[in-house]
Amino acid sequence: MYIMVIIKTKNLSKSFANGGIQNHVLRNIDLEIYDKDFTVIMGNSGSGKSTLLYALSGMDRPTFGEIMLNGHAIEKMKEKELAVMRRANVGFVFQQMHLVSNLTLFENVCVSGYLMKNRKPKEVHDQAEELLKRVGVFNEKDRLPSRVSGGQCQRAAIARALINSPKMIFTDEPTGALNSKIGRQVLNVLTELNQEGQNILMVTHDVKAATRATRIIYLHDGQINGEMTLEPYTPEQEKNRERQILAFLEAKGW
Ligand SMILES: Nc1ncnc2c1ncn2[C@@H]1O[C@H](COP(=O)(O)OP(=O)(O)OP(=O)(O)O)[C@@H](O)[C@H]1O
Ligand SMILES: [Mg+2]
Numbered sequence: 001m002y003i004m005v006i007i008k009t010k011n012l013s014k015s016f017a018n019g020g021i022q023n024h025v026l027r028n029i030d031l032e033i034y035d036k037d038f039t040v041i042m043g044n045s046g047s048g049k050s051t052l053l054y055a056l057s058g059m060d061r062p063t064f065g066e067i068m069l070n071g072h073a074i075e076k077m078k079e080k081e082l083a084v085m086r087r088a089n090v091g092f093v094f095q096q097m098h099l100v101s102n103l104t105l106f107e108n109v110c111v112s113g114y115l116m117k118n119r120k121p122k123e124v125h126d127q128a129e130e131l132l133k134r135v136g137v138f139n140e141k142d143r144l145p146s147r148v149s150g151g152q153c154q155r156a157a158i159a160r161a162l163i164n165s166p167k168m169i170f171t172d173e174p175t176g177a178l179n180s181k182i183g184r185q186v187l188n189v190l191t192e193l194n195q196e197g198q199n200i201l202m203v204t205h206d207v208k209a210a211t212r213a214t215r216i217i218y219l220h221d222g223q224i225n226g227e228m229t230l231e232p233y234t235p236e237q238e239k240n241r242e243r244q245i246l247a248f249l250e251a252k253g254w
Helices: 049-056 079-089 105-114 121-135 150-162 180-195 235-251
Strands: 005-018 021-034 038-042 064-069 090-093 168-172 199-203 215-220 223-229
Touching: 005 049, 021 049, 021 223, 038 049, 038 180, 049 064, 049 168, 049 199, 079 090, 090 150, 105 121, 105 150, 121 150, 150 168, 150 180, 168 180, 180 199, 215 235, 223 235
Parallel strands: 038 199, 038 215, 090 168, 168 199
Antiparallel strands: 005 021, 005 064, 215 223
């Protein structure tokens, strides 16, 4: 079977200068991320998960190495070119939602659609409404972020990330600021989107969140140190998946 590769890295490295000392956070990572997967990156705190996610999404630059994202060699791109590429290919969902506080949920979802030269406002509005329905906050669409719950903000943030039909949703601990019930609902939205064909790349330290993965990559000290693949998520299999993932993580010294 032919598997499409959405992201491919070669010798991906990232260092930070720290008082004259180089901190090598990502070390020569060769990685492929496949189409239709719900890929999860796990690893200890400080292992470089967020740094990797920011590099792969073109939010931050590698120190060295190559990154192909949906056919674009992003390490070679100029800032402006990179911003245009991101707008079309990358959706980002943060732990702290980062919605614009003086825009309604609907307006927050529309903003990056307006920035696309080839899109008409009406088309962006229609899609925003559809997405707000899809993630379950259509009734709250005219409220400011401060007037809705954290879970509703995160749903709106997911809709916002989807407005330009990006090739990949990148998300760093999307449930980190939510209680477990609300976090579960947000994970259900992400899982459904993936099962409808949306590529997702998520960083988490939460084993429950990781049960939604079809592939888990384990990062240790800035290098990939193993992976596991899973069948598509079903709620009936969740407990079993959790046990499997825990066994995998424990074997890695997690
Ligand atoms: N902008 C930065 N400047 C300097 N050092 C940084 C920067 N960003 C990350 N680091 C360092 O890189 C290392 C990895 O950080 P990173 O945030 O990627 O880890 P993580 O695996 O996401 O951890 P956590 O699970 O705690 O979120 C840490 O030692 C961190 O201090
Ligand atoms: Mg992190």
